[in-house]
Amino acid sequence: MSLPNFRRRLGESLPRVLERIAAAAERSGREPGAVRIVAVTKGHPPEAVEAVLGAGLADVGENRVEELEGKALAFQGRGVQWHMVGHVQSRKAPRAARLATILHSVDSIRLAGRLSRAAEGAGRRLPVLVQVNASGEAAKGGFPAAGTSREALAEALEGIAEVSALPGLAAVGLMTMAPFTKDRAVVRATFRRTRELLEAAAGIEGFDARELSMGMSNDFETAVEEGSTMVRLGTTLLGPRPR
Numbered sequence: 001m002s003l004p005n006f007r008r009r010l011g012e013s014l015p016r017v018l019e020r021i022a023a024a025a026e027r028s029g030r031e032p033g034a035v036r037i038v039a040v041t042k043g044h045p046p047e048a049v050e051a052v053l054g055a056g057l058a059d060v061g062e063n064r065v066e067e068l069e070g071k072a073l074a075f076q077g078r079g080v081q082w083h084m085v086g087h088v089q090s091r092k093a094p095r096a097a098r099l100a101t102i103l104h105s106v107d108s109i110r111l112a113g114r115l116s117r118a119a120e121g122a123g124r125r126l127p128v129l130v131q132v133n134a135s136g137e138a139a140k141g142g143f144p145a146a147g148t149s150r151e152a153l154a155e156a157l158e159g160i161a162e163v164s165a166l167p168g169l170a171a172v173g174l175m176t177m178a179p180f181t182k183d184r185a186v187v188r189a190t191f192r193r194t195r196e197l198l199e200a201a202a203g204i205e206g207f208d209a210r211e212l213s214m215g216m217s218n219d220f221e222t223a224v225e226e227g228s229t230m231v232r233l234g235t236t237l238l239g240p241r242p243r
């Protein structure tokens with residue numbers, strides 16, 4: 001798609017998305033301004049990023065390190081806040097730690113350790129979110145946080161504490177993905193469990209319980225109702241990704 005096409009599409013989609021966020025925030029007694037849109041441009045050419053910036057958004061999400069690298073280079077000096085939202089392979093941790101403004105997908109202690117060392121080597125403290133698997137789906141990444149038992153909660157908090165203790169990272173919240181289902185109750189329960197975990201983690205040393213990255217194109221209103229501070233939106237803003 002060309003730049004004018006991306007601009008036209010955003011011109012239609014963004015006002016609607018903003019309205020839907022505002023309505024969802026209002027339903028739950030929250031300020032619409034407390035929810036940040038991360039425009040996920042993965043799979044789209046640089047023109048999509050150009051259009052996103054032109055629409056007044058500064059937060060751009062990518063899910064592959066290679067793609068982040070290319071786009072970060074192309075948009076150097078433009079004030080883009082780069083959000084790495086996808087799984088990062090350990091060997092790519094150094095590049096991700098250099099390039100990302102914030103990394104949403106710390107899904108293991110091993111990756112956290114690598115990112116911390118790389119960030120220290122690059123002379124920075126990398127803001128991260130701890131990704132939690134709050135649905136229990138086997139295919140979902142993240143620290144296990146699905147159980148409601150005391151043991152399951154303790155284990156999830158232990159993982160958050162370990163990440164928070166790493167010197168190269170600044171852990172500022174949690175990220176989760178809801179199951180792919182039309183069952184709203186299941187989606188809501190996943191988001192709610194994640195928010196409750198954030199509240200339970202608020203006392204952990206080194207953990208800043210500030211951000212909740214929850215909600216994608218098909219479930220962001222539920223996520224906002226349950227306390228999301230960052231919605232990661234691709235398709236609903238930019239249309240389907242090219243194959």
Ligand SMILES: *Cc1c(COP(=O)(O)O)cnc(C)c1O
Nearest residue numbers: 040063085216217232233234235
């Ligand atoms: C692709 C992706 C999104 C955006 O998905 P849409 O359904 O297109 O909004 C959000 N979060 C992550 C982690 C992704 O990989």
